[in-house]
Amino acid sequence: MTYPTTLEAKADGTQAIIDVAQAAVAPHALEPGKVHVVALGRGEFRQIDLTGPEHTGKPPRKTGTTTVRDVDSFLAYFDKHGDESTEVYADVEMRTITAVLDAHAADAPRWSRHRLELRLRPTSAWSAWIHADNKLMSQAAFAEFIEDNLVDLVEPDSATMLELAQSFEATTSAEFQSSQRLDSGQRRFSYVEDVQAKAGHKGDIVIPATLTLALRPFEGCEPYKVVARFRYRLDRQKGELQLGFKIERPEDTLTSAFNDIRVLVDNGIPEHIAVLNGAPARS
16 A cells, blocks of 8 residues: 655645554564664654664674784684684784784675784793893892892803802992903902901902893793893992993894794694785774
8 A cells, every 4th residue: 555645645634544554554573683664653754773783682793802912822713713814914013913804805895893913922031131231230239130030041050140149249348449351251350348357358259241041022932042241330439339231132032032923823824824014904
């Protein structure tokens, strides 16, 4: 049946007939997942959208970014949600690897809003050495730092460095007078201290030229060889000695560790998906 428009109905007085006819229609349930138009009577209609997840019980699409901290977690999530059109990007500056799991397919655009990000986090050991890098400390502070981080030392070994730290702790009240560079590259510091029954006791402390460390730059990665050069400052007027170290090219170690992680990701995803150098477009 075709009803006249609202204006026509008002003109010829048939609106009442239309209202009665519409009221006589038996009500029926609206189907979820569709948009319906319902007649309200007197020529009025309402659109009812039942396509939302609250009606269908399902989200319209996967969205959001999941952050993981190691390669195994990245690959496990990728295997569950990735497909043949997924794109992977490695950003060496941000130290992140991002998978756009719903990237545009070759024959159809997609939303590109379901993402997986491997955001690497530095280990506490790496952070400790970097925080102290290139900073001079008192003998006591330096000795305490070495004792707290003995596990990271490779050469000299932890026993030798513990003995050296204890020597610095025992001579905090001594007056350091001179330093001498040895042929081996080590440096000898000479001091004089006043001890009961040993007034004017003299002694030497020899420190190595470099330290070799084994540090994991990121959680979940293998340890890397890190070299640090000893630094010192001797105030002869006050007889005070300050000590520290300078890590050689720490950024190179971070870059090497990131590239190795990138290779692990590349080997763990399907062969036809390349790990691109860069970052995905903002969603």
